[in-house]
Amino acid sequence: MPSSTPSSSLFDRWSATYDLPGLQRFTYRPIHDAIVAQLAEAHPSTVVDLGCGTGQLTRRLIERFPDAAVIGVDFSAGMLAEATGRLGPNPADHPALVQAEAERLPFGPSSVDVVVCTESFHWYRDQAEALDGLAEIVRPGGRVLVASIATMTGLGDDIVRRLTSRGGRPIRALPPERLRRLLDRAGFEVVDQRRVPRLGLIGWPVLTDARHP
């Protein structure tokens, strides 16, 4: 049974209301649609849904890639409990749901074809460390798709970080070029970046598609 930690407690509480139909339809669903469309030509064997939350996208990835191992990863016990309910209580019916921190993923080197990460990356304590970890586990030729809230400028990012720091959980809403630089630094090559229209407080999120050379 996954256990809660102080750093995941916000998400444990949030998990009870996360699946409100209106919120899902107008805020998260457009991003999930964009990810599924971006993977239209892909044939992965292993897909990790990093920061999978209540498993909404995880379930769609299972349907889209029935022959792949689809693994949902999240550090929140509350979110994982909701995801288990969504995917079915019998582990044989659903992929592995793994409790882990994005900065310390329990996968072997070059063992993953595709990592998707929706609405989660902006919460990471150390985004550079998380990307270094992804560079370890994603095989050469594999892909990382990050869809994350994004400001227009570095100044906007700094303001969002300062404001949210007061609540004890800073958000890093990197403008697209900052995320591109971070991915470059980790050894990825960004092949596409675009905004995804949806309802939200801080502009439209950016979907970044990067390859591991």
Ligand SMILES: C[S@@+](CC[C@H](N)C(=O)[O-])C[C@H]1O[C@@H](n2cnc3c(N)ncnc32)[C@H](O)[C@@H]1O
């Ligand atoms: C806004 S939810 C997004 C959930 C899902 N990806 C979606 O698109 O609906 C953010 C998720 O990221 C997870 N998360 C945040 N920081 C994390 C970290 N450092 N390691 C693992 N999961 C994290 C939270 O627990 C939460 O489930």
